[in-house]
Amino acid sequence: MRIAGGNWGGIGNYTEEGFAYMVRALPLMSDVLKRAMAHRVKIVLGTDAVAGAHGRNAEEFIYRVKDGGQPAMDAIVSATSLAAESLGLEAKIGSISEGMEADLVAVDGNPLEDITAVRRVVFVMKGARVYRNALRKP
Numbered sequence: 001m002r003i004a005g006g007n008w009g010g011i012g013n014y015t016e017e018g019f020a021y022m023v024r025a026l027p028l029m030s031d032v033l034k035r036a037m038a039h040r041v042k043i044v045l046g047t048d049a050v051a052g053a054h055g056r057n058a059e060e061f062i063y064r065v066k067d068g069g070q071p072a073m074d075a076i077v078s079a080t081s082l083a084a085e086s087l088g089l090e091a092k093i094g095s096i097s098e099g100m101e102a103d104l105v106a107v108d109g110n111p112l113e114d115i116t117a118v119r120r121v122v123f124v125m126k127g128a129r130v131y132r133n134a135l136r137k138p
Contacts, residue, residue: 029063030068030069033070037069037070037074042078042082043078044078044079045057045060045061045078045083046060057079058118058119058121061075061076061115061118062116062118062119065115066115072111072115073112075115076111080095081095101127102125102126102127102128103127105123106121106123107119108120108121108122122134122135
């Protein structure tokens with residue numbers, strides 16, 4: 001497994017040794033996640049966006065469910081309403097209801113049955129503006 005692409009190597013402390021260290025640390029994260037869940041710690045889905053992590057949030061969902069044992073709905077809540085709550089923005093974002101900002105992502109499939117559906121984004125709307133609509137007929 002390689003965490004970062006060629007564009008990151010040699011920038012700052014992003015060296016092959018550093019990338020190898022990150023790869024070795026990944027298995028430890030499922031243990032940390034399992035222990036946090038056992039203690040009912042609120043866990044927000046997110047990243048500090050280390051080299052190569054941008055745009056890979058779908059993989060975090062999959063990792064949490066498949067390797068970490070987190071229920072799919074809990075992973076989805078951690079990225080939506082729980083993340084909004086952690087930022088003090090739960091009155092504006094994080095759920096679908098009247099008066100909330102219209103930021104939506106739709107996937108092809110049911111992520112509660114198959115978490116890898118989060119890789120198949122077919123619709124994206126942010127601030128009521130549609131950025132992607134693979135379902136629209138040409």
